[in-house]
Amino acid sequence: MKQLNYAIYMMMVITLFTTSCKDNIQDASGSTADISASREMVAELTSPPNVPRSVGRRKAKKLIVNMEILEEEGTMTDGTTYNYWTFGGSVPGSFIRTRVGDEVEFTLSNHPDNKLPHNIDLHAVTGPGGGATSSFVAPGHEKKFNFKTLNPGLYVYHCATAPVGMHIANGMYGLILVEPEGGLPQVDKEYYIMQGDFYTKGENGDPGLQAFDMRKAVDEDADYVVFNGSVGALTGDNAITANVGETVRLYVGNGGPNLVSSFHVIGEIFDKVHVEGGSTINENVQTTLIPAGGASIVEFRVDVPGTFIIVDHSIFRAFNKGALGMLKVSGEENKDIYSGVVQEGIYHPEGGGIQEMPEDDKPVEAPKEAKTLAEKMESGKQIYMNTCFACHQAEGQGIPNAFPPLAKSDYLNADVNRAISIILKGKTGEITVNGAKYNSVMTRQAISNSDIADVLTYVYNSWGNNKTNVTTSQVDQVKSGH
Amino acid sequence: MKSFKNILLLFLFVLIHVSCNNSSSKKAIDDLVIYQCPMKCEVDKTYNHTGSCPICKMDLKSIAKPSDKIVDSDEISDESIFNLTTTWNTEEKETIVLEDLKGKTLVIVMIYTTCKAACPRLVADMRNIEAKIPKDKLNNLQFVLVSIDPDTDTSKRLKAFAIENEMDGEQWTFLQGTEASVREFANVLAVKYKEISPMDFSHSNIISVFNSGGELMHQQEGLGVDNKETVSKILELI
Amino acid sequence: MKSILRLTICLLFFWITNANCQSKMATIKGGSYIPLYGRDSLQVTIADFQMDVFPVTNKEYLKFVNDYPKWKRSQVKKLFAEGNYLIDWKSDIELGDSQSLQAPITNVSWFAANDYCKCQNKRLATIDEWEYVAMANKELPDARKLENYNAYILSWYEKPKTFNNDIGSTFKNYWNVYDLHGLVWEWTSDFNSVLISGESRKDVDNDSNLFCGSAAIGATDLMNYAAFMRYAIRGSLKAKYTMRNLGFRCVKDIIKKNEEF
Numbered sequence: 007m008k009q010l011n012y013a014i015y016m017m018m019v020i021t022l023f024t025t026s027c028k029d030n031i032q033d034a035s036g037s038t039a040d041i042s043a044s045r046e047m048v049a050e051l052t053s054p055p056n057v058p059r060s061v062g063r064r065k066a067k068k069l070i071v072n073m074e075i076l077e078e079e080g081t082m083t084d085g086t087t088y089n090y091w092t093f094g095g096s097v098p099g100s101f102i103r104t105r106v107g108d109e110v111e112f113t114l115s116n117h118p119d120n121k122l123p124h125n126i127d128l129h130a131v132t133g134p135g136g137g138a139t140s141s142f143v144a145p146g147h148e149k150k151f152n153f154k155t156l157n158p159g160l161y162v163y164h165c166a167t168a169p170v171g172m173h174i175a176n177g178m179y180g181l182i183l184v185e186p187e188g189g190l191p192q193v194d195k196e197y198y199i200m201q202g203d204f205y206t207k208g209e210n211g212d213p214g215l216q217a218f219d220m221r222k223a224v225d226e227d228a229d230y231v232v233f234n235g236s237v238g239a240l241t242g243d244n245a246i247t248a249n250v251g252e253t254v255r256l257y258v259g260n261g262g263p264n265l266v267s268s269f270h271v272i273g274e275i276f277d278k279v280h281v282e283g284g285s286t287i288n289e290n291v292q293t294t295l296i297p298a299g300g301a302s303i304v305e306f307r308v309d310v311p312g313t314f315i316i317v318d319h320s321i322f323r324a325f326n327k328g329a330l331g332m333l334k335v336s337g338e339e340n341k342d343i344y345s346g347v348v349q350e351g352i353y354h355p356e357g358g359g360i361q362e363m364p365e366d367d368k369p370v371e372a373p374k375e376a377k378t379l380a381e382k383m384e385s386g387k388q389i390y391m392n393t394c395f396a397c398h399q400a401e402g403q404g405i406p407n408a409f410p411p412l413a414k415s416d417y418l419n420a421d422v423n424r425a426i427s428i429i430l431k432g433k434t435g436e437i438t439v440n441g442a443k444y445n446s447v448m449t450r451q452a453i454s455n456s457d458i459a460d461v462l463t464y465v466y467n468s469w470g471n472n473k474t475n476v477t478t479s480q481v482d483q484v485k486s487g488h
Numbered sequence: 489m490k491s492f493k494n495i496l497l498l499f500l501f502v503l504i505h506v507s508c509n510n511s512s513s514k515k516a517i518d519d520l521v522i523y524q525c526p527m528k529c530e531v532d533k534t535y536n537h538t539g540s541c542p543i544c545k546m547d548l549k550s551i552a553k554p555s556d557k558i559v560d561s562d563e564i565s566d567e568s569i570f571n572l573t574t575t576w577n578t579e580e581k582e583t584i585v586l587e588d589l590k591g592k593t594l595v596i597v598m599i600y601t602t603c604k605a606a607c608p609r610l611v612a613d614m615r616n617i618e619a620k621i622p623k624d625k626l627n628n629l630q631f632v633l634v635s636i637d638p639d640t641d642t643s644k645r646l647k648a649f650a651i652e653n654e655m656d657g658e659q660w661t662f663l664q665g666t667e668a669s670v671r672e673f674a675n676v677l678a679v680k681y682k683e684i685s686p687m688d689f690s691h692s693n694i695i696s697v698f699n700s701g702g703e704l705m706h707q708q709e710g711l712g713v714d715n716k717e718t719v720s721k722i723l724e725l726i
Numbered sequence: 727m728k729s730i731l732r733l734t735i736c737l738l739f740f741w742i743t744n745a746n747c748q749s750k751m752a753t754i755k756g757g758s759y760i761p762l763y764g765r766d767s768l769q770v771t772i773a774d775f776q777m778d779v780f781p782v783t784n785k786e787y788l789k790f791v792n793d794y795p796k797w798k799r800s801q802v803k804k805l806f807a808e809g810n811y812l813i814d815w816k817s818d819i820e821l822g823d824s825q826s827l828q829a830p831i832t833n834v835s836w837f838a839a840n841d842y843c844k845c846q847n848k849r850l851a852t853i854d855e856w857e858y859v860a861m862a863n864k865e866l867p868d869a870r871k872l873e874n875y876n877a878y879i880l881s882w883y884e885k886p887k888t889f890n891n892d893i894g895s896t897f898k899n900y901w902n903v904y905d906l907h908g909l910v911w912e913w914t915s916d917f918n919s920v921l922i923s924g925e926s927r928k929d930v931d932n933d934s935n936l937f938c939g940s941a942a943i944g945a946t947d948l949m950n951y952a953a954f955m956r957y958a959i960r961g962s963l964k965a966k967y968t969m970r971n972l973g974f975r976c977v978k979d980i981i982k983k984n985e986e987f
Contacts, residue, residue: 077884078886079886089886118810118970119886119887119970119971121911121959122955122958122959123959142962144959144962144969145971146810146967146968146969146970168954168958172951217881218880218884220951566803566805567803567804567805569805571806572805672840672965674918675837675918675964675965676805678918678965680918680919680921680961683919690921
């Protein structure tokens, strides 16, 4: 009996010893180039802002990626369209998720309706051109090449056909993630965001189909700086969502072509930042730099509900060029972490002056004949989306504790002339709207009288307001008289 | 006596069956036939014997070599360069059509004789390939150098070039065409070229290998490139 | 008697107009210019020649495949045309439903275009000749410096599906030639003289391993993006490729002795 026990005991010790040694030996041997890929798998490609499933614990495989290039017209902002050149039909292009050691078989197809040849340079590729030399493809044709992912990290891919700046500026960029062995640690929500700058013949907001402007691109004078290819791609109904208590990971890229991003989420701090998409992890970061042609992975836990605005903190880009997105978090409040307004009282400041918006050079002539209500609504809606939306939001709901709502607003419906004079002159100081107090500054808006009439008509005839039809002459009266 | 006869009979019987007729004929057939995994798990890898695929474990299936089919029939396939009917002058002052080269594996490159920069290196690359082919197989191989500059490179000039570069043997052929036929031929090979001054051309450096039926089998692009793949492809075809 | 005379005259007219069924050509007076991708001596001289006013149409090509059945889709050799050859046609001799007879022919390879021109006793234009005629706008023979000229071309690059429009739908240029811009790309006889590797960041460096010849591979004017893209398309093509946005037209040399043209 004793012999048996002894034997079992010895066997256990020996097996323990040998298996642990084996692990060490395995780790020490070979670089990532030696990882062998077993069977095949077709990659799941997703459109922004979604990402494919994590690689988890799977082994390195032969990964088949089929990417199609489409040149098609899309909406940049309300009333403005642009001809985008896309990977997979979206700007940014489809998200590719791989594991270190995967042998990727990449097929690039150029749709026959396209006019131009394209190729692809993936920053995850170790090889000439990042694949660009081997993927130059004319419309109606496809090319295949293979590469092995050697380094984990988050990488940009983009078209590299001359003129490269133009191809990138038209939207040909995306992200490819190479996860380390075992995959990145699990989180609750993952999203894909990519910033890009756009250069158009017209100015920001000019209506109609806008063409690409090479001169502005060379001068780095962007008209639109947006997340995911258009103004409003991540706002309103398109906002990304999470629940209180969840961990959120954002895969953020910057396609450029020119501008570097100062990425920040208002009201949140990044618990972890994979600096420049690599292996170094920085913690407790407010704003992180994402180089043009680079990426970053940010992770944070959301602790309180609300709408958290995602911006490029080069702040004029956020409010005047469209670099604004939203993360809507729902769930229970936590007054200890953030309480909202606790108390307010009277204070006599000296300042609080009203700032002025820059004035347009060309005066816009009001049309002589009266517009129908439908025409005013349409024009008013466009003006609203260009001028008022940023603060008062798409459905006039405003932002609590910041900007008063226009929807079913008692303050608005009480006095039309007061509303007109607010747009003309601005407003400062405390007001009460629908029972809530607001103490903020609204700048005067430099738009023509007929535009004021149109936008107010739109607002009064939407969202449960009193359906007043404001005329240009009313506005003229308020402007001259009073 | 009887037992002795029986033993002798037995001995002969055994002898007959032991002598290897079956296995040897099988072996001869095996030499001619090549085998490949039907799922093409290893892409183009082929074997000279039966067995099973190391990846998917399926039995290897026999496939016929592509060149076998063509040499026997007189048909030219759709993809063959022998479909080009233009005439060419060789350095021996003969006029041929490309189909006259049918039957041998062809290694073709496009050069011009006044080239100072890359063409000497391209020629050296060709010679390196020749050196790696076993002498007894050279009969099945033809190295063809087509001139991009037909105005300058007449038969006489091509012959002089051949002698200068020690390429006067049977296995080397130089061709002069017309501007139009050269442009057409270059397009078939996907060779790009441009005249940049009266004596100078810019052209892509590509060595192309065709089987005896004139179908393009392999291309090697660049100078001084590792010609291992090209050589193995040629050896497969001849 | 009178009616027979009238009938004869009518028939004569009819026959004359149809006998001239060869497409109209315009005479281009030669000259010199510096092309975007040129030679070491930069200036290129073009001799006088004639160019088709319009690109070859579906109707004209239909007649061609009926006259020369070896170019019918089911009979064409794979060496000369890849799988997409005339892919949008319903059959060997029928156009696709959405195609019009007067739209430019597309999805044909260089070998097909070359043969078509040869059968008409014409040829494809060289890149230098094509670009020479294409640099004109309505008034000037050389409009490359004008911003709106380049803007027009660049805006065409972003317009989808122009290959379905009829010939003559763009503008008539200084040489009375239509549709060099705004309709389809066009084959040229020496399109394979554009030596770019497809890795455009490297193309500014002379990779002497890929291309023999050290001179003048770079572009002369990097701001000429409109022309740049045409060269990029040419560099991406192989002769047997076909493309939905690629057609062609023919040109003819002028033999000075004959004064019949």
